[in-house]
Amino acid sequence: MSFVLRCPNCGPREVTDFGFGGELIPRPRSQPSFRELNAYNYFRRNVAGVQREWWFHRSGCRVWFIAERDTRTNEVLWTARPSEVASDERGAEVAEPEGGRRR
Numbered sequence: 281m282s283f284v285l286r287c288p289n290c291g292p293r294e295v296t297d298f299g300f301g302g303e304l305i306p307r308p309r310s311q312p313s314f315r316e317l318n319a320y321n322y323f324r325r326n327v328a329g330v331q332r333e334w335w336f337h338r339s340g341c342r343v344w345f346i347a348e349r350d351t352r353t354n355e356v357l358w359t360a361r362p363s364e365v366a367s368d369e370r371g372a373e374v375a376e377p378e379g380g381r382r383r
């Protein structure tokens with residue numbers, strides 16, 4: 281299924297221009313327990329509905345950004361640079377996308 285994502289830098293593009301970076305997951309505290317670290321590395325909410333996600337514009341400006349997407353319909357509600365999303369809306373601390381910075 282194809283859909284359109286709006287890159288905050290480049291504007292609307294086909295989703296095939298982008299790489300998916302996974303759900304936005306709060307980073308664990310600085311000295312996490314083994315259980316917290318496992319949950320951070322392996323557990324995903326896998327929401328059937330609206331969730332925040334990392335996306336990477338691999339065929340364009342090569343910048344990571346955040347999108348809010350309905351996983352049932354692929355409707356993208358908004359996209360923004362990480363700096364444009366208030367830290368309280370992102371969670372206390374936002375982890376890097378899965379796989380780190382792929383440049």
Ligand SMILES: [Zn+2]
Binds near residue numbers: 288289290341342343
């Ligand atoms: Zn872009």
